[in-house]
Amino acid sequence: MVADRRRDLWDQNSQWWTQKYVNRDDPDYEELLLPLITDLFLNQKSVLDIGGGEGRVSRSLVIENTCDVTCADFSFSQISAAKNLGRGPTFVQAAADNLPFRTGSFDGALACLVFEHLENFEQAVDEASRILIPNGRFVLVLNHPVTQTSNSGFVYDHTHDPPEKYWRISEYLTETSQYEEVEKGIFIPFEHRTISRYINTLVESGFIIERFYEPAPSHEFISKNPEYENVRAIPRLLIIICKK
């Protein structure tokens, strides 16, 4: 039932997601994520994009790396939007915790800004491991669990003249599950987990952690969002690179 509510929300939010993050050039994708993901999957023949949404990352991988990319997402609306945009990947409606692919069928897999939205995280990690070949690469991109914990954000301190601005870090050690209203009427399911939970789950599923990245916000992001200028040393993303 809960999984259905989550899928319904992504179905309802599909147009919003496309307008907000796909139609406008989102600097995090254009400057950071797409070039990094392209590099990480160079020379791989087949890649699964888990929770691939309307297929932006998948399309970029097909174009830049000319590999076979399958984009899987549990939302009918997201996959329909992806199919309409087309341009190379194979699109499949599928849940991350129950992937309809044979064991060892992909060289690489990625989940870009997906696992912090799903509840059956352990099963999803097991599934990512199962569908990979031995030594296959898994790339997990997350909203940074330390700095993007819900209730984190700007605080304006008016005891100073001029007022000072801080980035408040909310209760990092408390794991939470909630539907967050990110804009009026737009609810997104968010699961806050600690970094140790992510790492330990990956390790328990048999992954070897190869690298971490915590990129600073891109220059273009800061120029489009000048309020972030004085918190540019606070990472918004965490990227974990693993090998099966």
Ligand SMILES: C[S@@+](CC[C@H](N)C(=O)[O-])C[C@H]1O[C@@H](n2cnc3c(N)ncnc32)[C@H](O)[C@@H]1O
């Ligand atoms: C924030 S969007 C990211 C989309 C895409 N990865 C990207 O970076 O452009 C999250 C996506 O995860 C999908 N998703 C959430 N939970 C999922 C699940 N349990 N199984 C498969 N897809 C899921 C949503 O439908 C949505 O398209």
